[in-house]
Amino acid sequence: MARTVIVTGGGTGIGRAITAAFAESGDSVIITGRRREPIEAAAAEEGAGVRAAVCDGTDPEQVGAFADGLPERVDVLVNCAGGNTDYDREQARDLATLAANWRANMDANLVTAVLMTEAVRDRLTGGGSVISIGSIAADKGSGPYGVAKAALASWxxxxxxxxxxxxxxxNVVAPGYIDDTEFFRDGLSEERREQLIGMTRTGRAGTPDEVAATVHFLASGSARQITAQVLAVNGGAHPTR
Structure with a gap:
């Protein structure tokens, strides 16, 4: 039987791969995002089983309105919306900007998951799954983005x-360095990329499809005794290396 799956941030990168994985399984997938163009393009590419809904996951009113339009039953929620908002903001030069930058990361990576999960809680059924996308940064002491992902794991x-x-x-799926995403906003140098790959045991970057496969497994009937966990998809990269 087809499941109802929600993927926040489902239009690009890892979220896009997750959308495809569930769609290929015959599930009914609803993808959300702040930007209309990428989520509608993803929905059109996947076909009739996927629909897009513009929703800013940091806005309680938008999340509530989105949830009001959902079916009575939701089987899987994937909290994929987020990212390092520092790449989109000015460097902090005073306390006010510092506070705004930290709050932006917490809103994007923690509050979005908290709000969406709460909004659909009564629709989640037995055998269902909530899967949130974390990061290796949670264990690296890497500033507001890493702290936000650490908070996500605790939540x-x-x-x-x-x-x-x-x-x-x-559960949380925590990727390491993943190729073919918008995470670094095209600002990753080749030297830094090689450093990130050099931290792995596999000698390569991960792919969005590999993260999606892990998410898909955690939502399956074979993973019913796996909960409260953080599963790393990082090629064996040690956080402190």
Whole structure:
């Protein structure tokens, strides 16, 4: 039976690959994002089983309105919206800007997941899954983005306790360096790319499809006893290396 799957940030990069993985399984997928063009393009490419809904996951009113239009049953929620907002903001030169930059990362990477999960909670059913996209940065002491992802992992443990009695699992998938995404805004130097690859045991970057496959597994019937976990997809890269 086709499941109802929500993928926030499902129009590009890892989110786009996750959308494709569930669509290929015959699931009904709803993708959200702040930018209309990429999510509508992704929905059009995948076909009738995927639809797009513009929604800023940091805005409680937009999240609430989105949830009001959902089917009564939601089987899988993938919290993929987020990213390092420092790449889009000016460097902090005073306390006000510093506070704004930290809050932007927390909003994008933690608050989006908290709001969307709460908004669809009553629709999540036994055998369902909530899967959030974390980062290797959570364990690297790498500033506001890493701290936000660390907070996401802690929240996931808390959330798993709330969802468990309903038969719903909650996990985090934490990628390392992944090729073919917008994460670095085309600002990654070849030297830095080689450094990131050199930290892995596999000698290569990961792919969005590999992250998507892990997410898809965690939402499957074979993963019903896996919850409150962070699963790394990083080629064996050690966070402190």
């Amino acid at each position: 996931n443990v808390y959330e798993s306790g709330r969802l468990g009695p309903r038969g719903v699992t909650a």
